[in-house]
Amino acid sequence: MLDPVVAQVIEARNFDNFTTSDVRSAFLVLKKDPKLEPSCVRRMIYAELLKLVRKGWLKKNISKIKGPTRFSKTSIFDANYLQIKSISNESIAVTKTDVHHQKLLEKLVCYKAELLQSIGESEAYKEIYLDMPELVDEIQPKYHMARDNNTKLLGKIKAIEDIIRQRTT
Known part of the structure; x- marks a missing residue:
């Protein structure tokens, strides 16, 4: 069984x-x-990624020059399966008839995926700036918009997590 947060990422x-x-x-x-x-989290994640490599869902790309090993999704990678598993793992303690809870979990998964995308966007702007500082006037507003979006998404995630926590206590 794959860790639900790793799957979500x-x-x-x-x-x-x-x-x-x-x-x-x-x-x-x-x-x-x-x-x-x-460091412990990195080792755990590496083990999780290797599970997906063995399934054929990820391909392990080892750099010929000194650099980190990268993983890429293969054509049989099934995000829908991972989403279903992630949602079902989070809702084990909840009855299947709780439609509201299920909708909240679906929103939560969606917002977390959006957050990851937005974090990636922020990191890309930062990398471009470091490589090409002369583009600062072009990049900075976009970087700030992406960071603002991260903050909004974190707020939405926190709100939904609070509602879920409140409903399960």
Whole structure:
């Protein structure tokens, strides 16, 4: 069984050709647990990614020059299966008749996927700026918009998580 948060991270449509560290960063953002040890999380995520490599869902791309190993989705990668598994894992304690809870979980998964995409966008602007600082006037407004979007999405995620937590206590 794949960790639901790892599944949530890699199922994002635009999340491809990633490193273990990319998944770890997103995982830590979504978990919001300061007690998590990044090196332990990275090892756990690497093991999870290898499960998907063995299934044929991911391809492991080892760099010929010194660099991180990257993973890319294969043609048989099934994000819908991962979403269903992720949602069902989160809703084990809830009866199947709770339609509102299910809708909240679906919204939560959607917002978290959007957040990952937006984080990737922010990181891309930052990388471009570092490579081409002369584009700062062009990049900075877009970077700030992406960061603002991250904040809005985090707010939506927090609101839904609070509602779910309140309903299950």
